[in-house]
Amino acid sequence: MSRSRPLRPRRARTALTALTAAALAATGLTALSTTATAADADLARNGGFESGLDAWTCTSTTGRNVNSPVHGGTSALQATPTAADNAQCAQTVTVKPDSTYTLSGYVRGSYVYLGASGTGTTDVSTWTPSAADWQKLTTTFRTGPATTRVTIYTHGWYGSPAYTADDISLLGPGADAPAPPAAPTGLKASAVTATSVGLSWSAVPGATGYAVYRNGAKDRTVTGTSATATGLTPDTAYSFQVTALNDAGESAKSAPVTATTAQGPGGETGGDLPAHALVGYLHASFANGAGYTRLADVPDSWDVIDLAFGEPTSTTSGDIRFDRCPATECPGVESDADFKAAIKAKQAAGKKVLISIGGQNGQVQLTTAAARDTFVSSVSKIIDEYGLDGLDIDFEGHSLSLDADDTDFKNPKTPVIVNLISAVKTLKAKYGSDFVLTMAPETFFVQLGYQYYGTGKWGGQDPRAGAYLPVVHALRDDLTLLHVQDYNSGSSMGLDNQYHSMGGADFHIAMTDMLLTGFPVAGDANNVFPPLRPDQVAIGMPASTQAGNGYVSPAETTKALDCLTKKTDCGSYTTHGTWPALRGLMTWSINWDRFNSWQFQKTFDGYFG
Template identity: 85%
Template sequence: MERSPHTGRRIRTGLLAVFAALTLAVPGIATAQSAARAAGAEPQALPQHALVGYLHASFANGSGYTRLADVPDSWDIIDLAFGEPTSPTSGDIRFGLCPQSECPNVETKDEFKAAIKAKQAAGKKVLISIGGQNGQVQLTTAAARDTFVSSVSAIIDEYGLDGLDIDFEGHSLSLNADDTDFKNPKTPSIVHLISAVKTLKSKYGDGFTLTMAPETFFVQLGYQYYGTGKWGGQDPRAGAYLPVIHALRDDLTLLHVQDYNSGPIMGLDNQYHSMGGADFHIAMTDMLLTGFPVAGDTGNVFPALPPEKVAIGMPASTHAGNGHVPPSEVNKALNCLTKGTDCGGYRTHGTWPALRGLMTWSINWDRFNNGEFSRNFDAYFG
């Protein structure tokens, strides 16, 4: 996610250059505790349908600063943006509130911590989101992995947070040339990330909330390309989130791929789908809920994720990122995926009433846009 006043994140300018038409076979349908428990109460489960949003906590932009206490009750998971590394390879993650010089109405740290407790008492999850566009994180060494675990733990403990959101972008994840099997990754930065997250999950227990917000480039593009691939010369980042998602699928609370700022992506119908309407969200989400062969290898299928662990990522307004769609298109996508209606020209490989919900960049941009995104979510799911 980007901090710029007018966009959500940079468009992958090299995306179109690596695409080529392929005909692929579609697979068969197929320990420390959280603040709540520290206070003596078990953390509450997510609602059947959840709304996830990022809160600009450490920076300011054209959307305006929103105090955590002022975040509307519609939001079930609040991702604090962002924890960032001291350098790309240090693993040392730091988080602080927006400076008063940039955010004159920023709350004090004590007020912020009190707001976290109040949100948790109301059944909300508050997570630290690591990365974003500016926060490149490359855990290339075991030392960086261990520093990542200790520094992220320090943030979680200081603020009494419920868990972690992984929003690695840019060049944070990239596959080595000999790393061709997403089920058995070799690239140190990926292996160390998986290990670090498993360590955090083990430390905090079953109540630890783990979410991920990859871009389509790092997930659905894996249907066509995985790393440099057998032909060579492809972007080594293509599909690079797949081994992380797969290794952590049992620990994962929610995956919400960013269906925005994306080039056209080939869906399971072997057609390219572009942003701008319900079709893109339907096709991209169908891939996650159906599973797909990685880089065209029908013997190496990325298994489907359960719908309870999937949400759709969308921009909250035209200011927030390319690919914004109006509420009518949001609802068409939800109707198709959960009810089998309003699917347009794309036919899904199932219907998933248990689809968890929606994610947006961001809570701030939604408030800037008079709450259109969250109000539509509340109206749709009641």
């Protein structure tokens, strides 16, 4: 415990200082002051976090700005450690060599650290094991003879609860910092697509980086003189500006440039689907406890029907076959003629019928170009034979995994991923803009990329974490629907850096918010997975307790939809937006919903009418 002492009278303190200096001088020594002087400046930028996290960088996006609790002003820093990250937030400060500095700040929480690194002498830190209320931490250091930059930081401890920090200061002699750079000129827009705009501008002398603004909000920072704004909405006008950055701060914004994105495939209608769609899988090639359901008996509420499944003749052949369930396993199964007639009837009613490839038992690995080409030809044969509207990719298990050096989701190297992207683009080109493309990855393959893409750190070097991200990104302009399986996956971390468990509204809110907001991949703030359009996203849920782990009650389903489309009834998770155009719901499966008296369908109909 710390105790305060009464201050000495100013006169007595001054006399003591003079006597000490005289005594040291007599022995040939020089007094070293360990306290700030009147000429010292506070070199920490935004130490009170009144400007959000400006000037601070937090590892793995663990930090955020909060308005309560605060020590001073109206804002503070809150950061949440994880099992693999201590939630360090830091900034680099320009200092003078051979100078003494005092670092201090106020913290709350357990195992909170405050320190400085890169001092050129001895790096320092101080900490508190437990601070239920605001506690001041202070430490001092001296810079080395060649030190001009020091990093100050605060962090928690692995797996500990969130900590809070405020009013961080670094007192000492100020350095001769450069002036902020001039505003960039020559900003131009080019390479405009339905979801992206390329930007370029002239270099600014003295700039160490640039910030790109989209519609007045900072979108990203880059080191070069070009950038590509991604995750945009088709047929929409955007305004862009750029600023130049250096150690002294940020320049004024450039003159704006406006660009309108191109019309996307099918606009935002997603393959002529209704504004809100119900998607379900129909057991067409196998039987289980749910019983067989004839396609003609599927109610009109279902807008997209995925025929489960087309499966490979071998794992790496790329040869896909669709064998309908035989009558010996599926009593009451219709004939091929009746099945094809039912497909046409559904299509005449505005429904989409797709072939779903993969499933739990259908491992598909397109390891070679030959397998890719076989995949295209065999899938085309199924689509043509049954007159289907498109393809659903339901690769699970080890169908998709990352090679050890594949760490950039925007430029994938792994053959099974590159070949799948190429195969789907070929199918899209063959069938044109009416081709419906959907995907049903598990959260393991998508949202888990927020922490582990390309790192191999999850589950003992499992290379599958986030492996769908390069596929989704490469095909986002062709993608009608992404309906991630929010089940059979265990808990997952959201953008609030908290783990959310299956079965409740919070899990679906957090997982869907990530898709609609975008997220840094593996905690890399410069490698951001861009958001999908809300009309491209449906929420995947099991239709009954028998259908899979993570069943969600109708009440919790309604809560999730209310939060995402209206921002009401959001519970513990705060979304980053409101998306009334969210496409709808997907379930495994139509058969299990029929077994459960059509409860899932009734929930959808009751909400969307």
